[in-house]
Amino acid sequence: MKVGVLMIPGYQEFMYPLLKLLEDRNEHTLRDAYIQLADEFNLSEEQREKLLPSGKQKILHNRIGWARTYLKKAGLLKIVRRGVFVITEAGLDVLENPRVIAIDNAFLMQYEEFREFKNKEKIIAPPKVDPDDNSITPLEKIEQSYAVLKDEIKEELLEKVKSGTPLFFERIVVELLVAMGYGGSMKDAGQAIGRSGDEGIDGIIKEDILGLDMIYLQAKRWENTVTRPELQKFAGSLDGQRAKKGVFITTSNFSEGAKDYVNMIDKKIILIDGDALTDYMFAYNIGVSQEESFVIKKVDEDFFESE
Known part of the structure; x- marks a missing residue:
């Protein structure tokens, strides 16, 4: 498939191809996924290297990472160790269904684990509509995305605590x-x-x-x-x-x-x-470190009214 010069597929578009990549039942890494999915979508070097506005992560890596997270939340793949994952029986069932040619958030809602994840997200973050709905404001999207990131980090923290001595x-x-x-x-x-x-x-x-x-x-x-x-x-x-x-x-x-x-x-x-x-x-920043910080600003009306 071919995409435009700057049009990198959204994270939902990566879901089915990523699951298909795991069809061999072998362990795969995110590094493998980055390369193979970029090849499958015929992404140019510019698309592969394009960064998020923060300049700290590639857009391609970010979107494939989120595709993996959502597939994991639905139980279609599982993490075997940091950065390494395999397909589950539920994931194989999806690939064996000839009627399924794409996966998105609406499709994943059929899985109880994913619904619980989305419901938890609704409790944590304010006004809830689908994060992909263009009717919500940019600030609401930031709050919702933050809630998802926090939930993912908490899950990883708990896994590490349980696996420790x-x-x-x-x-x-x-x-x-x-x-x-x-x-x-x-x-x-x-x-x-x-x-x-x-x-x-x-x-x-x-x-x-x-x-x-x-x-x-x-x-x-x-x-x-x-x-x-x-x-x-x-x-x-x-x-x-x-x-x-x-x-x-x-x-x-x-x-x-x-x-x-x-x-x-x-x-x-x-x-x-x-x-x-x-x-x-x-x-309280135990076992976590700050990766990125965004400051939301607004116009100070009092400043201009004093003129």
Whole structure:
């Protein structure tokens, strides 16, 4: 296929060709996809090298990357390790359907995982219409795109936290709590975490820099849902310490029974699941770094009215 000199296909146009590239069931990298899809679309050297307005990434790479992200959200491909992915059985089913000759966001909405992803995007970002709808303002598009980027980063953060060692998870908890204003210094917090030998308690940390009150911690790097019995055990451990405040952190999630239980008791136990953990990590810059910054400006009407 042939495109104009400056017309680079949109990310949705790359979806089907990208999935087709994975039809051999082998592992593929983004670097392979950049080259092979650029060849398939007969892109010129100028098109391959054209940069985003920020000047920090090629448009081609950005759009293929988003095509991969959306296919992954729909469960048509899966990431096996950073930058490497393979097709799934659901993806193969799509390619075997002779009626499917293109894939776009509307097509992906048939998959529950993708609908959940889009619904989450709607909760995070304001006024929701389709991001590709030209009726929304440029600012709304920026906000929606930011929500998608944040969700993608949080997902990758959680995967890295789960794949790390228990010691690494402990370090993340320490750095996060200190960044949030608890524990005093890193040295104080590091000494407090992991020192308790009491059953059901993984550590104790200062609530404030002076240590006027202490918070007891339980951290579970789990895949399974944390249920009510685990919270009851933790609450019992707090009783043994005559403590009234605790934080239970997990990489998974909490059952409704567990949430109901902590709302019933007189102790204050804060539940932080995998989604909340990565949300805090994102907000307090734990495990993430700034890649790009945009400042939105508007005309200062007061400045001109004073003339």
